[in-house]
Amino acid sequence: MIPIRPMQSIVTREFKRFFRQRGRLLSSLARPLLWLFIVGVGINRIVETPPGISYLQFLFPGVVGMVVLFSSMHSALSTVYDREFGVMRLILVAPISRLTIVGGKVASGSLLSLLQAGILLCLAPLIGIPLGLQQIILLVAYILLTAVAITGVGLLLASRIDSLENFAGIMNFVVFPMFFLSGGLYPVKLLPAGLQWVIYANPLAYGIDLFKHALLPGSPGMALGPDFALASNIGMLLLFSTITITAATALFDKEARLVRLATR
Amino acid sequence: MPAIVTENLVKRFGELTAVDGLNVEVRPGELFAFLGPNGAGKTTTIHMLCTLLRPSAGSARVAGHDCVKEAWAVRRAIGLVFQESTLDKDLTVYENLWFACSLQNMPSRLARERIDEMLRLFELSDRRDQMTRQLSGGLRRRLDIARGVLHRPRILFLDEPTIGLDPQARRQIWQFLDTLRQREETTLFVTTHYLEEAETCDRVGIIDHGRLIALGTPEELKQAFKGDVVQVRSEKLSELAQAIREEFHISPQLTDRGLLLEVMDGEAFLPQLIRSCGDKIVGINIQRPSLNEVFLHLTGREFEP
Numbered sequence: 001m002i003p004i005r006p007m008q009s010i011v012t013r014e015f016k017r018f019f020r021q022r023g024r025l026l027s028s029l030a031r032p033l034l035w036l037f038i039v040g041v042g043i044n045r046i047v048e049t050p051p052g053i054s055y056l057q058f059l060f061p062g063v064v065g066m067v068v069l070f071s072s073m074h075s076a077l078s079t080v081y082d083r084e085f086g087v088m089r090l091i092l093v094a095p096i097s098r099l100t101i102v103g104g105k106v107a108s109g110s111l112l113s114l115l116q117a118g119i120l121l122c123l124a125p126l127i128g129i130p131l132g133l134q135q136i137i138l139l140v141a142y143i144l145l146t147a148v149a150i151t152g153v154g155l156l157l158a159s160r161i162d163s164l165e166n167f168a169g170i171m172n173f174v175v176f177p178m179f180f181l182s183g184g185l186y187p188v189k190l191l192p193a194g195l196q197w198v199i200y201a202n203p204l205a206y207g208i209d210l211f212k213h214a215l216l217p218g219s220p221g222m223a224l225g226p227d228f229a230l231a232s233n234i235g236m237l238l239l240f241s242t243i244t245i246t247a248a249t250a251l252f253d254k255e256a257r258l259v260r261l262a263t264r
Numbered sequence: 265m266p267a268i269v270t271e272n273l274v275k276r277f278g279e280l281t282a283v284d285g286l287n288v289e290v291r292p293g294e295l296f297a298f299l300g301p302n303g304a305g306k307t308t309t310i311h312m313l314c315t316l317l318r319p320s321a322g323s324a325r326v327a328g329h330d331c332v333k334e335a336w337a338v339r340r341a342i343g344l345v346f347q348e349s350t351l352d353k354d355l356t357v358y359e360n361l362w363f364a365c366s367l368q369n370m371p372s373r374l375a376r377e378r379i380d381e382m383l384r385l386f387e388l389s390d391r392r393d394q395m396t397r398q399l400s401g402g403l404r405r406r407l408d409i410a411r412g413v414l415h416r417p418r419i420l421f422l423d424e425p426t427i428g429l430d431p432q433a434r435r436q437i438w439q440f441l442d443t444l445r446q447r448e449e450t451t452l453f454v455t456t457h458y459l460e461e462a463e464t465c466d467r468v469g470i471i472d473h474g475r476l477i478a479l480g481t482p483e484e485l486k487q488a489f490k491g492d493v494v495q496v497r498s499e500k501l502s503e504l505a506q507a508i509r510e511e512f513h514i515s516p517q518l519t520d521r522g523l524l525l526e527v528m529d530g531e532a533f534l535p536q537l538i539r540s541c542g543d544k545i546v547g548i549n550i551q552r553p554s555l556n557e558v559f560l561h562l563t564g565r566e567f568e569p
Contacts, residue, residue: 009363017355021354087351
């Protein structure tokens with residue numbers, strides 16, 4: 001039997017924390033607006049894009065991806081915070097499996113990402129991207145799929161870091177590069193071949209490409225359109241999710257954590 | 265069936281042997297204290313008994329189940345209150361309790377009843393919707409304990425439940441634990457480094473460097489230590505120690521409270537001591553041995569938390 005209640009309680013707790021940490025709520029709303037209306041509008045003035053899609057419209061799927069990236073990473077890395085401040089110990093001692101714990105974390109990370117990305121999607125019509133019902137349903141599925149993969153990556157990282165001091169390092173050396181090399185700021189096909197290979201290893205690139213498929217209809221084949229086929233995006237995200245979640249569960253060694261605490 | 269029984273339990277962390285061949289048996293319903301200085305291996309022992317750490321050697325059974333092979337059965341039978349609070353400060357009192365019930369997969373109705381019951385028992389009912397970060401240290405500890413017993417564990421492990429609390433809050437915690445024991449017949453396994461707290465327990469195991477060096481009721485432990493402790497203060501301690509060694513053939517222990525002498529009959533000893541070394545003595549005090557003296561006697565050093 002799958003223990004629904006324990007998993008559900010982990011999700012509920014994350015949501016309560018999210019809404020109570022005002023700073024986090026505000027920055028998660030402000031960050032995409034800064035990118036969109038300051039960076040995006042600025043660049044839109046100086047670059048000349050091929051007809052059909054403005055730079056601002058091109059940037060929009062990337063910013064949605066950024067919201068998913070930050071939110072999923074934050075949820076996943078909050079396991080480190082839990083460890084430092086003890087709640088993880090309570091979870092460790094409860095009669096639940098580590099798959100339940102990892103599952104709860106993945107579910108909360110993905111749903112919180114969906115919530116934040118959903119708020120951002122309300123702005124789509126403002127920049128000339130009208131959204132139909134079918135598009136919205138597809139986007140919800142794509143966002144969840146991307147968020148699961150990114151949360152998986154985050155949990156895998158969290159299983160290897162011990163303290164919050166490494167948190168800043170992760171932001172600088174993992175999260176920002178993941179965003180810059182995702183195809184969200186510039187089309188993958190315009191990048192040098194070497195960098196393209198880095199992008200192939202980045203799950204966010206496939207997520208943002210999916211968002212382009214849904215948000216920029218009629219653009220496939222165009223310079224600013226999606227870089228990959230729909231099916232390969234979905235396949236790669238599923239692959240990333242499976243690998244990272246399996247690895248994170250296997251590495252979620254309850255004892256090792258306590259030993260680290262005991263011998264600290 | 266004993267509540268807890270260990271056989272040559274060992275835990276090594278690399279070079280360090282934290283628990284070194286522990287044999288101990290705790291009876292059902294007992295209030296058992298594990299007394300020892302910091303780093304003696306108390307927390308490591310608790311973590312092994314609670315299935316959080318795997319023993320390097322030996323075995324342990326808790327509530328009749330093997331701590332390694334039947335870890336899940338053990339987990340359902342026990343509660344654990346960690347040394348550091350594991351409350352979520354961003355949740356209210358009630359939410360913290362609810363979270364714990366959900367992790368235990370308790371049905372909602374049962375959870376609600378049980379939370380109300382524990383809020384009453386630990387006198388937290390009026391704090392129910394308060395944010396946990398606003399609670400004082402003593403209240404938080406009460407909440408930590410209340411949360412640890414929501415699922416009616418047969419055995420509750422408490423790792424230093426009163427650490428860092430003021431004396432009044434500490435007394436209160438013990439009163440609550442007492443009430444809990446009477447109401448639910450929970451076996452309590454407590455670690456402490458407060459000697460006076462160990463005095464009130466049913467039985468005490470003294471642990472040092474990962475080994476059990478004494479086990480019994482506080483009275484038994486003190487009786488095994490025959491006689492009285494005479495504490496002598498002096499300005500010339502080493503000179504006085506020398507004189508006492510020569511005159512009475514006992515070796516005094518030098519502590520920061522002065523010299524400590526173990527003698528069979530303190531009252532009869534005093535006049536002799538004063539007659540022979542009175543000029544070097546500033547003050548004398550006779551004590552019935554406390555657990556501190558027992559510890560000093562067993563290890564040759566004073567008990568220092």
